[in-house]
Amino acid sequence: MPDNGDLRGVESTPRRDAQVRVFAMPPSDNATPTQIVQGFLEALTSDDPQYKTARMYLTPRAAENWQPERSTTVLADGPDAAARAPVQDDDEHVAFTLTGREVATVDAQQAFSPSSGEYNKLLRLIRDAETRQWRIDIVPQGVVMGQSDFERNYMSVNKFYFASNTAGATRNEPPMAVADPVYVRSHVDPTTQMVRSLLAGPTTWLDPVVRSSFPTGTALAKGAGSLTPDDRGRLVVPLNGKAAEVGTGRCEEMAAQLLFTVRSPTPAVEEVELRSGDKELCSLAQESAEAVATRGSLHSPEYLYFLDEDQRAVRIAAGSDDTEPEPVPGALGEGEKQLRSVAVAWDEHTAAGVAVDGKSLYVGSLVSGGSLGEPVLRSTGKTEADRLTAPSWDARGGLWVADRNPAAPRLLLLEEGAGEPMEVRTPGLDGRIQSVRVAADGVRIALVVEKGDRRSLLIGRIERSRPDGGTAERSPVTVLELRSAAPELEQVTAMSWTGDSRLVVVGREKGGVEQMRYVEVDGSTPDIQQPAALTGVKAVTASPDDKVPLVAYSVDGIVRLPSASQWQKITKGTAPVYPG
Structure with a gap:
């Protein structure tokens, strides 16, 4: 710290809050059933993209059949885990009950809905005959976590479709964009999650009154990987062959859907470029999007x-x-x-x-x-x-x-x-x-x-x-x-x-x-x-x-x-x- 001299103004730039990522720990050798259960529940709240660490707590068969993306159950507090009977040294299998008070669920389409009632699920562990290590062989589908962990792990974002059966088409007006809110994991490549969710189609509740300009079956190209904007704010989105033959007008509507959608988790995106194979389909900049489609917030x-x-x-x-x-x-x-x-x-x-x-x-x-x-x-x-x-x-x-x-x-x-x-x-x-x-x-x-x-x-x-x-x-x-x-x-x-x-x-x-x-x-x-x-x-x-x-x-x-x-x-x- 200087202790003399004149005061001088310093240019400051706003800094984004640093994001703390949480990684799960794999099961330790000779962990008790209680430690296995607690380790598994903690792994569900980590930023592990494919829940690879959480699967380490499961038997091979349970790990293969478990589908964490099927749903997320949110409890008022973290799930309580209690053994149904005292664990003995010579036990070969042990049952635990997961309990809590439900406050919300997120379904397979990532749609949020408030809920109420008691959560009560069975979790069973068995001891491996060769390694003598405890692993979970019966596990509820989806993931479960407390409300505070949910708020840390997930964020609400809007994907956009166009209102169907409205007067705009007959008046030759730009289509009206409709927000379809979903929840994505905030530290697990949210931009790519949003694009995949958009291409998968609207949530069930909104589907009857909206349309998508993407042809049926359109998805990210195989091996597309993570989608990240470049230094100029341009996001390149590689699509499969289903979108290869769309016309310019329809392609720009597709780009507008993407631009409205990805700017929610990634405001730095200023332009979207759509590609299929080696062919550029179209591109759309933020300042041109309003001429292609409109939305209420504009x-x-x-x-x-x-x-x-x-x-x-x-x-x-x-x-x-x-x-x-x-x-x-x-x-x-x-x-x-x-x-x-x-x-x-x-x-x-x-x-x-x-x-x-x-x-x-x-x-x-x-x-x-x-x-x-x-x-x-x-x-x-x-x-x-x-x-x-x-x-x-x-x-x-x-x-x-x-x-x-x-x-x-x-x-x-x-x-x-x-x-x-x-x-x-x-x-x-x-x-x-x-x-x-x-x-x-x-x-x-x-x-x-x-x-x-x-x-x-x-x-x-x-x-x-x-x-x-x-x-x-x-x-x-x-x-x-x-x-x-x-x-x-x-x-x-x-x-x-x-x-x-x-x-x-x-x-x-x-x-x-x-x-x-x-x-x-x-x-x-x-x-x-x-x-x-x-x-x-x-x-x-x-x-x-x-x-x-x-x-x-x-x-x-x-x-x-x-x-x-x-x-x-x-x-x-x-x-x-x-x-x-």
Whole structure:
């Protein structure tokens, strides 16, 4: 350390946190059954790519039949291993029971899902007749580990496919990319894992509403090895012969899928080059990807919208420091009708508003001089809480809203925000919808559903069928396979989409206090900084572009949360929304 001289500024560069890799130890000679079991469980949490060390704890036959990639079971704590009977010196076989409390599973497709219940599996050891060493001969398929080890070993990443059966193709627009979150081992070549997972196809839940531009059977070329970008950020992906004859347009869509996918675990990738054999198929740079395909997080809103003290629709520039709103152009901003909620289409040319009593839904253009006309929908619920929810627009211009009338609760869709409302089928829905938000990709929908004294956040898949037998004028729309995105929250009071596969949720756990948190659509918790605490939250909104600040309506009025900062008051008002 110098002890004299002038102070001088030093250029600093950000450093990535060093990653600590964990390697398992092989079984020691004359290890006891308990040591064998503990060594095997520890080996499951290591960074050994093929679990070679873990297999050393198994008999040759068990090692051959064991399939660790089949599933990962996550327990609240590490698995407890207990011998079913005291181990004697002359024993030739010993049984252990692995127990714990399940909190999640990751299946063979690397898809995460929350779970509950008790984990109870048999592990049996035998003593080798020649070496007299203990080895495991009965082992559960897959791997098991505690939650802390799972968080150290795995990371959530998105692979991308394209929305199918949407209006983009008929409008000659770029296809809409849809995020399919999966978990990969974070220290075992995640880039190559992601490419292999992408080529294997979408997860079962998402598959019915997306497509892949890769021809069926496309895989990495034999002997492709580890995929690593070069010094210029270019990633070369060698494919097998199934992709050899694709045209330029389709190849660029394939490259866009890869580029969106690999930039999640490897942000340094700036360009993807696809090859088959000695032939270059195509290449796509990051700056050109938006012309080939679009995705929700690439859409940055122009304005933030909310209602002022006179229940008129107003707006301020999104992401700005403005605190003085201006009325939106058109009847919704002129106070022709007092409103309780508002929703703005993705193109920010049209808006919808629910009247202050919740009975009527109006749609108007955001153009000066326009009039509202008659409501496009009415509810006959007896109280305000039994009438219309706040509406939500999908990416193709459809307007979604739920009627909470207990006598006839239903989810409704107005194509292009007009015409006769279509009742959306919701098989398996158990409860009454209290809130509706459609994802930017147009194929997923978030619902707050009330049953008894519980309000849960559910994610559903939007499927659009062809007209039935040619007799129906419109394609039936169905929300299928609803699943919980925040199972630990007992009372969800507000939510909004943000990022490609994430939501921000306000709610509380049983016996807990109100909190705001990010959740993934698969029910996992992202490894990112959670929002700063805010009390009395009644509504929250976020943009798919996560660079735009969160905005909420609380006891302090309209407030926003700049990145890595504290909540700041904007102005008085209610019901804030970004487009969507």
